[in-house]
Amino acid sequence: MSPVPTSPLTLLIIDDSAAVRAVVRSYFCSDERFAVVGEAADGPSGRSLAAQLCPSVIVLDQVMPGLCGTDVLPDIRRSCPLARIVVFSADCNSRLRDQVLELGGNACVNKTVSLDELADALSAA
16 A cells, blocks of 8 residues: 655745745755745735735744734734744744744744754644
């Protein structure tokens, strides 16, 4: 009996840094567990794209011009109730982790971790 193939998790990347988006996209495009379906460079665009695409998983930067990750997280959660939302921050301290969980996020991951660890967090969230 052969294993049942599983569909890749659809992934939306929301980060104001083009370089971070490019690195994350490149990594996840080579991981068969994921299919990158969109990218946004700011909170409002990310919120709109999430509502439009309703991806399986979302990498959401915390610090962005205008609206930060925790500002748009509740709206994204409402439009994508089943999505796994991981806030990806340069400073994911215990206060931010608590706030992310209170707002409906699944996890907060430091940008200092390896992309393998981010992928594991997205898969497990």
